[in-house]
Amino acid sequence: xxxxxPCSVEASRRSVQTRKWAVSTPKExxxxxxxxxxxxxxxxxPLTLYQEMVEYSQSYSExxxxxxxxxxxxxxxxxxxxxxxxxxxxxxxGEGAELQTGERAELEAALRENCAHLGDCFSRxxxxxxxxxxxxxxxxxxxxxxxxxxNQPRPSSPRSYGPGFLFYLKHYLLEETxxxxxxxxxxxxxxIFSQSEPSQLVGVxxxxxxxxxxxxxxxxxxxxxxxxxxxxxTLTIAMATLALxxxxxxxxxxxxxxxxxxLLVYGFIEEPxxxxxxAGGAQNxxxxxxxxxxxxxxxxxxxxxxxxxxxxxxxxxxxEQADHVFKVCKYIFKLVDFWEGMLMASSQEPVIQELLFRxxxxxxxxxxxxxxxxxxxxxxxxxRSLKSADDLIGSCSHYGALYPWLTVLCPIHITNSQHQEAxxxxxxxxxxxxxxxxxxxxxxxxxxxxxxxGFSLHLLCATRRGHYNSSIEKLLDHCPQAIIAYANHHxxxxxxxxxxxxxxxxLCNRTRAATDNSILLAALQETLVVVSMExxxxxxxxxxxxxxxxxxxxxxxxTCSQRHLTKPLT
Numbered sequence: 001x002x003x004x005x006p007c008s009v010e011a012s013r014r015s016v017q018t019r020k021w022a023v024s025t026p027k028e029x030x031x032x033x034x035x036x037x038x039x040x041x042x043x044x045x046p047l048t049l050y051q052e053m054v055e056y057s058q059s060y061s062e063x064x065x066x067x068x069x070x071x072x073x074x075x076x077x078x079x080x081x082x083x084x085x086x087x088x089x090x091x092x093x094g095e096g097a098e099l100q101t102g103e104r105a106e107l108e109a110a111l112r113e114n115c116a117h118l119g120d121c122f123s124r125x126x127x128x129x130x131x132x133x134x135x136x137x138x139x140x141x142x143x144x145x146x147x148x149x150x151n152q153p154r155p156s157s158p159r160s161y162g163p164g165f166l167f168y169l170k171h172y173l174l175e176e177t178x179x180x181x182x183x184x185x186x187x188x189x190x191x192i193f194s195q196s197e198p199s200q201l202v203g204v205x206x207x208x209x210x211x212x213x214x215x216x217x218x219x220x221x222x223x224x225x226x227x228x229x230x231x232x233x234t235l236t237i238a239m240a241t242l243a244l245x246x247x248x249x250x251x252x253x254x255x256x257x258x259x260x261x262x263l264l265v266y267g268f269i270e271e272p273x274x275x276x277x278x279a280g281g282a283q284n285x286x287x288x289x290x291x292x293x294x295x296x297x298x299x300x301x302x303x304x305x306x307x308x309x310x311x312x313x314x315x316x317x318x319x320e321q322a323d324h325v326f327k328v329c330k331y332i333f334k335l336v337d338f339w340e341g342m343l344m345a346s347s348q349e350p351v352i353q354e355l356l357f358r359x360x361x362x363x364x365x366x367x368x369x370x371x372x373x374x375x376x377x378x379x380x381x382x383x384r385s386l387k388s389a390d391d392l393i394g395s396c397s398h399y400g401a402l403y404p405w406l407t408v409l410c411p412i413h414i415t416n417s418q419h420q421e422a423x424x425x426x427x428x429x430x431x432x433x434x435x436x437x438x439x440x441x442x443x444x445x446x447x448x449x450x451x452x453x454g455f456s457l458h459l460l461c462a463t464r465r466g467h468y469n470s471s472i473e474k475l476l477d478h479c480p481q482a483i484i485a486y487a488n489h490h491x492x493x494x495x496x497x498x499x500x501x502x503x504x505x506x507l508c509n510r511t512r513a514a515t516d517n518s519i520l521l522a523a524l525q526e527t528l529v530v531v532s533m534e535x536x537x538x539x540x541x542x543x544x545x546x547x548x549x550x551x552x553x554x555x556x557x558x559t560c561s562q563r564h565l566t567k568p569l570t
Contacts, residue, residue: 046084047103050110053077057117074118081111116140116150123151124162133164134171144172144209145185148192161196169193170200173207186213194221201225202238206273208288215245233259233267237274241292252295261303268307272316275307276325287321289329297329302386305334309341319351336362337386344387344396356398356435363426364443367419367453384417389424400431403460405485410453423453430460437464452479463490469502476506480519484526500531500543508545528553532560 053073060070088104119136122129137147151165169189181189190213193204204210205218219242226235240255256264268275275296278287289297296304308325311317319342326335339355339362346352392399406427429435441461449455455478462471468490475483483503491498507524511517532540540560544553 046080047106047110050077050080071121074114074121078114078118081107081114085111112140116142120150123164123168125164127163130162130164130167134168137168144181148185148188161192166196173204173209177209180209180211183212183214186210187217190218190221198225202234202271203273205238206271208273208277215242218242219246231258233263234271234274237264237267241274241290244291244295261306264303265307265310269310269314269316272311276317286324289325293325294329297331297334301331301334301337305338305341305386308338309345312342313345340387340392343398352398352434353436356429357439360426360429360435360440361443363422364447366422367426368446385421389421389428392425393428398432398434399425399428400433402427403431403489405482405489406456408482408485409456409479426457427460430457430464437461468495468498472502472506476510480523483523496534499527500535503527504531504543528556532556533563535560537561537564
């Protein structure tokens with residue numbers, strides 16, 4: 001016991017000192033006596049240390065490429081290089097900037113190499129971490145062919161590709177870039193997915209990066225896929241696109257005729273890249289129509305319009321991007337069809353108001369233009385719109401039914417068919433509930449009121465704005481035979497009093513002043529019938545002018561009195 005006592009006392013003393021050190025405030029380290037770890041970092045150049053770590057990692061790689069130790073070591077090397085680059089950035093601001101710039105280039109090259117090694121680790125890893133292959137391969141600066149060369153299947157499993165590699169490849173193909181693969185690389189991508197994930201082949205074929213893929217070879221692969229999984233709309237469209245590239249019109253037509261236009265539209269919603277490239281880019285990114293989109297514009301414009309409307313309504317295409325598609329394809333005439341289709345489908349109020357103004361502007365331009373639109377091709381000049389005025393009135397709530405008096409004012413077939421169509425559509429918009437009248441009034445100033453069709457547009461605007469008194473006067477000036485139809489439609493409910501407060505006095509004055517007053521007399525007779533039904537005998541008596549023509553009004557006064565006497569008491 002006596003021999004152990006000093007040891008116990010000394011151990012107790014050291015334990016107490018340790019506890020005191022643990023709770024005391026740390027002191028600043030002295031200039032000498034640095035720890036071993038700090039000594040190594042401060043004396044060994046980062047690139048030398050990195051190379052030693054890479055050499056050391058090779059032993060892990062040869063033993064087990066998926067070992068966690070390998071990932072940890074490469075990750076530590078990654079942090080070392082990043083920290084060194086940050087240090088270089090600070091030192092470049094001081095002396096020796098040229099020397100630091102050269103070292104920085106070497107560090108950046110080492111970092112890219114390190115990212116490539118990390119990408120290799122995660123490309124064959126498990127599903128949990130496979131997504132990390134994407135950022136590391138991107139930071140490595142490797143091209144797709146270079147990444148594919150690093151991920152060739154092992155001899156033991158020649159058809160097996162790592163999940164991380166496939167994840168990287170799918171995301172790269174979906175990116176909206178200007179880069180493209182040559183035919184050899186594109187064909188290899190098709191082979192990779194046909195072996196590993198055949199369900200992704202349609203999306204892969206649709207990628208803008210794959211434009212140089214062999215169409216005949218890929219069409220055969222898609223045909224085998226269809227034999228194994230069955231017919232699908234997107235697969236059919238992809239095969240039709242390849243047939244189009246082969247200029248096999250018969251096969252293209254046969255494939256497109258398999259499905260209805262509605263199903264084809266659903267197919268484009270599912271895979272927009274079949275129709276457009278670039279739609280998933282930035283807010284103002286311009287889209288590029290595919291060869292299929294250009295073909296549809298020529299052969300099936302209705303399908304192209306319906307597909308673009310559906311893409312917009314499913315937030316996969318912006319309005320300005322759709323406009324650009326028609327301009328690139330030189331189908332300016334179909335752009336108006338697209339706007340009309342959008343009005344039928346859209347429920348977004350700002351979009352609706354923008355479209356209403358656009359189509360109204362186009363209709364006005366067509367009515368006032370004496371020469372053909374230079375933007376239209378010769379083939380477009382003779383084409384009719386996809387939707388007639390009657391179609392739009394029946395299927396779009398923004399186009400209202402034409403007021404009955406318009407048929408009296410503007411009989412059909414008084415102008416050419418395109419002029420008549422533009423007029424009826426504009427009149428229908430003015431009869432509808434949605435168009436902002438103040439927004440189009442300045443545009444209508446270029447249309448004269450000298451013609452009846454021009455006058456009808458100005459009269460519609462005045463009526464929509466509630467200017468009934470001036471509208472009655474102008475209509476009696478230009479076309480009195482339409483006044484009763486106008487009054488029957490508009491002078492109802494709270495405006496009923498205008499029959500006797502405005503219309504009746506106007507007709508009386510004009511009938512006396514006119515030499516040929518047969519039309520005015522007929523209108524006066526109709527007006528008196530309405531007034532006698534809506535007023536009391538006393539009120540009607542006060543309306544009779546005192547110019548010696550009272551006898552003309554007596555029959556209507558009697559009718560009013562009889563109606564009043566037979567009216568049941570309430």
